[in-house]
Amino acid sequence: MRIVSSAATLGAMIDFAITTRGQVSEGQRALAHERLAHLDRFVPDPILGARAMLSLQANPSLERPARAEAEIDVNGHLVCGRVAAETMSQAIGELAGRLERQLDDFDKRRMARQRRPPTPGDGEWRHGAWSPPRPSYLPRPAPERQLIRRKTFALNAMEPRRALAEMLDLDHDFYLFRDSLTGDDAVLYRRDDGKIGLIGTPDAVRSHPVQDGIVPQASRNASPITLDAAIEEMNALSHRFMFFLDADSGRGEVIYMRYDGHYGLIEPAV
Numbered sequence: 575m576r577i578v579s580s581a582a583t584l585g586a587m588i589d590f591a592i593t594t595r596g597q598v599s600e601g602q603r604a605l606a607h608e609r610l611a612h613l614d615r616f617v618p619d620p621i622l623g624a625r626a627m628l629s630l631q632a633n634p635s636l637e638r639p640a641r642a643e644a645e646i647d648v649n650g651h652l653v654c655g656r657v658a659a660e661t662m663s664q665a666i667g668e669l670a671g672r673l674e675r676q677l678d679d680f681d682k683r684r685m686a687r688q689r690r691p692p693t694p695g696d697g698e699w700r701h702g703a704w705s706p707p708r709p710s711y712l713p714r715p716a717p718e719r720q721l722i723r724r725k726t727f728a729l730n731a732m733e734p735r736r737a738l739a740e741m742l743d744l745d746h747d748f749y750l751f752r753d754s755l756t757g758d759d760a761v762l763y764r765r766d767d768g769k770i771g772l773i774g775t776p777d778a779v780r781s782h783p784v785q786d787g788i789v790p791q792a793s794r795n796a797s798p799i800t801l802d803a804a805i806e807e808m809n810a811l812s813h814r815f816m817f818f819l820d821a822d823s824g825r826g827e828v829i830y831m832r833y834d835g836h837y838g839l840i841e842p843a844v
Contacts, residue, residue, distance in 0.1 A: 588614050588624050588646075596630035602662045603628065609670040610644060616677035619649040626669075630662055642669040645735070646677070652770070652787060653677055654739035676742070714835025716809040721829075722836055725843040726750040734772055734788055737762055748815055750828050750840045756782060759826025759842060761817045765789065773817045774826075793817050801839070804829050808837060 588611050594603060606628055614621050626644035633639060642665035643656035655672040659665035728737060728751035741749035741762050748763035753774065760774035769789050774782065776792040798819040808816060808829055815830035828840040 588621050591625040592628065593625070594628045596632060598628045598630050598662060602666065605663060606642070606666050609666055610673070613646065613673055613677060616674055617648055617681045622647040622649060628662060628666070640665040642666050644669055644673060646673065648677070648680065651680065652738060652742060653680060654735060654742065656736055656739060712833065712835040720836045721805070721839055722832065723839045723841060726840050728752060728843070734762065738770060738788065748828060748830070750826060750842065752842070753778065761826065761828050763815070775819065795819065798824060805837065
């Protein structure tokens with residue numbers, strides 16, 4: 575069963591479109607309206623759109639058959655949440671709590687950026703800085719740049735929407751993950767136009783389903799390259815970051831320019 579309704583008909587603060595799958599009752603759908611429709615009180619920014627999915631699977635082997643997920647467009651900034659629980663009421667309550675925390679954190683970060691001085695100090699990187707819009711890094715000659723490695727936060731394969739929620743939760747500008755829709759490594763990132771880009775291999779991008787708010791793009795490198803080759807390209811073109819397939823491991827990696835002028839490398843967690 576698939577039912578779509580709008581919270582506007584119930585006089586709610588947010589026009590929350592709710593879709594249900596499985597044996598989700600009218601009472602559970604009404605509870606979702608009640609818990610989610612007033613989330614606008616946590617942020618002063620306009621809510622441009624909101625939708626939720628309630629799914630109840632009739633499988634007795636599942637410990638948490640009830641799933642609730644939602645996405646709120648806060649003036650162009652996506653806030654996402656997804657939970658699973660034993661009952662639908664629990665899933666709705668946990669989803670509402672998670673979205674409340676994310677919206678509150680989003681508003682606090684926005685206020686903190688407004689209180690910051692307009693010009694960052696030397697070598698300081700600030701997300702959302704005004705002038706220049708993105709002070710990239712301390713100038714450092716290429717021969718002096720070192721490589722600092724770290725592992726991705728994404729341990730398991732996940733859908734891009736889930737990866738996007740993780741990226742926004744962490745307030746990162748890009749996020750390396752294993753795309754469960756294609757089986758390949760990919761990276762999400764904040765584009766300069768405010769949209770979310772998804773970079774993957776050309777074959778994966780061609781077969782990737784279109785999703786609202788996520789723009790798929792093919793990697794610059796169609797074939798795997800060595801880390802040395804990636805560093806050479808970064809030295810020559812001064813990319814903010816670059817996604818590539820490593821010739822040794824065959825896995826996707828991201829090399830990026832750190833605020834201190836050195837290179838950071840994000841590798842898949844094993």
